[in-house]
Amino acid sequence: MKPAVFEYETPTTLSEALCLLDEFGYDAKIMSGGQSLIPMMNMRLARPQVIIDINRIEELNYIRVTESEIQIGGLTHHYQVEESKEIKKVCPLITEGMKLIGHSQIRSRGTIGGSVVHADPTAELPVMLSTLGATITLASSEGYRTIETDEFFLTYLTTTIEMNEILVSIQIPIPPANTGYAIDEFTLRKGDFAIVLAAASITLDGEGRISSATLGLGGVDGVPVLLDEVTDGLVGNFPSRELISECCSVIKELIDPEPDIHASAEYRKDLCVTYAIRVLERAAERAAKQ
Structure with missing residues (x-):
């Protein structure tokens, strides 16, 4: 058509x-x-x-890394973020996640702002931004406003952006030392939208105990889901496979995904547990190597 x-x-x-x-x-x-x-x-x-x-608005295409945050303009293309050495150095989760978005042709044309505003709950960017504690800046003729991701994403393909606003940038806090990240997803084919997507961040203290942790899921609700009930049980403990598996055992009770032609609700729940354990273990291993 x-x-x-x-x-x-x-x-x-x-x-x-x-x-x-x-x-x-x-x-x-x-x-x-x-x-x-x-x-x-x-x-x-x-x-x-x-x-x-808005492709000709060059002022919205940039990547800046300061001491406190990563700033990405709304018109920055996926491939630019994927290939940024500065971003890879301070927050490799973003680099890993960008590689999962569609195919190279999509990443060469798609923009950060476009993907975030589209707000597909199975897309990688919304889940990554939520997991990383990012903020989103919107502009209108009346001025600018910056909001958290949980305020921005409302439900399937719906956000709080007003009809007179443009997403001009996202801001991602620079993670503390001894932080490890991981992201993984289950797709029917490489480049497809995820059936289930999981991203995790774990920070260790000087003794090797978990001082903070975040787990984000996609494909289980109309918005990215952060499971604090899972990660709260990790904080204060030394990371181990047994601890992570025990904390993730409650995930099925915390989520209520809708079935579709690709997966039943129960299958999505099983996938969430498997991928949550996988990314949390990987994040903890990487944090220990910092």
Whole structure:
């Protein structure tokens, strides 16, 4: 199928794009990489009257690493993040996770902002950002606002971004020393959306005990799920396979995934336990090697 007829605008500055949003309102859609929007338009699931293509806004394409955080512009392409040596050095989880996104063709065109705003709960970026404690900055003609991921993601393909806002950047805190990360997913084929996705972060203290831990899951709800009930049991203890398995044994009681043509709810629960254990063990091993 082909998309419905639409007008096409190509602003070159953020202020120009925001003015166009104010002018056209709900009739307009922002396009960055187009990897999610164009297929939806082709299937007539989205029928915007105006496309505002922001690819020419160079000010939104950047990667900056400061002493406290990683800053990534909304128009930065996946491959740029994947190949960033600065990011790999301070937060290798991002590098690993980017490699799982689609195929190389998708990563060459897809943008950080586009993927995050699309808010697919089986996508890697929303789960990674939630696990890493990232914040999201949105801009409108009225100014800027920065929010946490749990405030941004509402449900399936739905966020709190307003019709006059553009995602301009994400900020990820630099992890403390002795922190290990891991991410893994179950897919039917390489490059497919995940059936279940798990990401973990573990930080050890000077004695080798777990001082903090985070476990994020995708594919089990309309938004990324953080299971503090699991990781709270890890804190204060030395990491071990037995401890991690015991803490993860409650996961089935904490999640309520919906069945679909790819997997039953019970199968998704089993996958969540398996992949949660896997990423937590790997994160703990890597933290011990820091």
